[in-house]
Amino acid sequence: MLSKTEIAQRIAQELQDGWYVNLGIGIPTLVANYIPEGIEVEFQSENGILGMGPFPFDGEEDADLINAGKQTITALPGAVYFDSATSFAMIRGQHVQLTVLGAMEVSETGDIANWKIPGRMVKGMGGAMDLVASAENIVVAMMHTNKKGESKLLKSCSLPLTGVGCVKKIVTNLAVLEVIPGKGFQLLERAPGVSVEEIQKATAGTLIVEGEIPEMKL
Amino acid sequence: MLSKTEIAQRIAQELQDGWYVNLGIGIPTLVANYIPEGIEVEFQSENGILGMGPFPFDGEEDADLINAGKQTITALPGAVYFDSATSFAMIRGQHVQLTVLGAMEVSETGDIANWKIPGRMVKGMGGAMDLVASAENIVVAMMHTNKKGESKLLKSCSLPLTGVGCVKKIVTNLAVLEVIPGKGFQLLERAPGVSVEEIQKATAGTLIVEGEIPEMKL
């Protein structure tokens, strides 16, 4: 079973040289720490920066320089600042090659729910709806089951949707899966030491298992 | 009868303090030379400058600094450059208080034609269609009649339209007129020495003459 850090590590393997990448809050943010050797990517934060760097050193924080998670950050050489309309022009116009974000539920048709629990949690969708409706590549980073042990990979989402038919790939603590439209979750890789049966048990939606499923390499 | 310069001079009286103004090519450009005392206006040129100044001194031309007529210009203190989308955001969004432009024909319903003579002259509309469709105040600067002596103030335009029902005021070499929707051209002022009868004769559309028509002051 993967730790959150290892989920991020596995997702980092999806990065390709020259890609612009938007990382959501939580596990996705950790992906930036595992960029593979020899690959150059640039991180976009939707509040208005391209070329986001690491957190500042203590005492060097700038209140005017934050990421979409409102964390203080730094800018790398070649960075650029822009307004929110331009930022979402990049996103909606598909200039960002990869979006990594968390989810509360994903359906086997690629629907995603991650912004609202009616009557309980209403924080708003932020940029998530724009991101999932626009990105060519969306990787969801999440635990395979919720705190109650219920599967987060469903036939259809029970929570209000963030987007429809948009998730392509899911990396959980148990597996790497691909959404095959009209079919279900195709199992691509198992987490080290996790069996197909365990993944099957934790997956409420249709799981497609074809041939030998390799263990993922980190 | 007014000269072209005097038409510009009369139009300059329409300027109000604090207005942003877009001046078209030809007579409208001359308006900038007659800003009334004590009034501050700023000129927008739709290719991307606010705060346009006079022509440069000989030898000081900058190929990168032109107006929409492609003439070399200068920038006044407080000027700003912007892209074409932002420029027309200003225009379409009605942030420009006055547009002055020339016309080949104006109808008594406020239609304007100034961009095309089918089969003969096809230069394109440039920014004129955006300007006339958007501006709150449009003043047309033109000769009352064309080179053949035919009226340019018509019941309806014969040439392809630039905009529909948008002209508010017209200043010609003979008169100042206002378009009253559903009624016609209301005569507001006569050029010095020009009679109502002469204006009537040169106006093919409905001319509304109410009471004494004053002579314009320059």
Add this chain to the structure above:
Amino acid sequence: MNKVVENVEEACKDITSGVTIMLGGFGLCGIPENAIAELVKKSITDLTCISNNAGVDDFGLGLLLQKHQIKKMISSYVGENDEFERQMLSGELEVDLIPQGSLAERCRAGGAGIPAFFTPAGYGTEVAEGKEVREFNGKPHILESALTADFAIVKAWKGDTAGNLIYKATAKNFNPMMAMAGKITIAEVEELVPAGELNPNEIHTPGIFVQRIFQGETYEKRIEQRTVRTK
């Protein structure tokens, strides 16, 4: 063209109860601190506020929420504010949640005279309810309308007497579009300079969009999530 007003009182003098106000900023970054304090002081109520976020409990728009001055919020993300969530869930506060990109674009559209546009964001979700759906290039989009406001209040780093503005880093965010979309746009700046001192090539918001400008008195610039690494 001198847009300078004496101070924040003068800038906000005709903002009354019941109006719609856009406020720039992302979280607590780039918010018009002085004008928010003035709105609190004026004790006006029934405001409709368009702002990406709602501040935190004791800073930013949270200050207006505490005093129940806001009737309706139009935002994309309102986490980090317990009082907000309480007022919303209890029904005291009307809330219209909008995808962040659509919010930004709707403000820009309002300023640019574009009454409506199509976007894929929100299709198939509750955001799309009651909105026209149309397919372009095989992909469904929804029709979103422009947003404008009686007042837009923005915060810039530098500004000149003609109303030209320059923002700093990510404090830019929603400020430029909101500046475009206010019937009256009020800019507060950290440094106010005479027209001509800013490089016309480096200005982010042309002065034509700004009706009033003043120099803010103090800026707390509170940081919401102080994250650092050690040397």
Add this chain to the structure above:
Amino acid sequence: MNKVVENVEEACKDITSGVTIMLGGFGLCGIPENAIAELVKKSITDLTCISNNAGVDDFGLGLLLQKHQIKKMISSYVGENDEFERQMLSGELEVDLIPQGSLAERCRAGGAGIPAFFTPAGYGTEVAEGKEVREFNGKPHILESALTADFAIVKAWKGDTAGNLIYKATAKNFNPMMAMAGKITIAEVEELVPAGELNPNEIHTPGIFVQRIFQGETYEKRIEQRTVRTK
């Protein structure tokens, strides 16, 4: 992220006959001189060119017109070019004339993933033929669609190796929107600097929109209407 290519040949190597190209510039101001010369040299034909103007007879896009390399022009104003007018009136050249503001906004929309928007410009004129009309706030608007291109070629003043661009004065014009709307965007610049040398606050076009960048060899920067006053 290094976007630098050796020279103009390298930048334009895969531009072939029949493609759609956007070209920045207003008149002769801010046009990509080096790339235009290269397109002439390549002798490719059947091009669809999206550009506000068509140059003059012997400079700018006029050079491509002379050699009959352009099949279709999408522009707002094509005066100042006799050869253009001749080819258009004789039917040799397809021409789509678009209001300037709609042209700018359609390019921006293409780059921003907005497939269509409403604008009042052109309502009631031949530009509106076949287009949907809808009233907003009592005023009729027409629905305009996004424009994109196989290649966008823009000219900037300064650029860095990451593709970030800064334009000078009114040479900015259509370049920023076209940079957004190209499937492949090529930028030629007067001065190419290493990433990190441009102030991230002063950049007009973020490098994400640019796929290739090179330093232009020489710039004639011809002036179309030299107007001066005497001291």
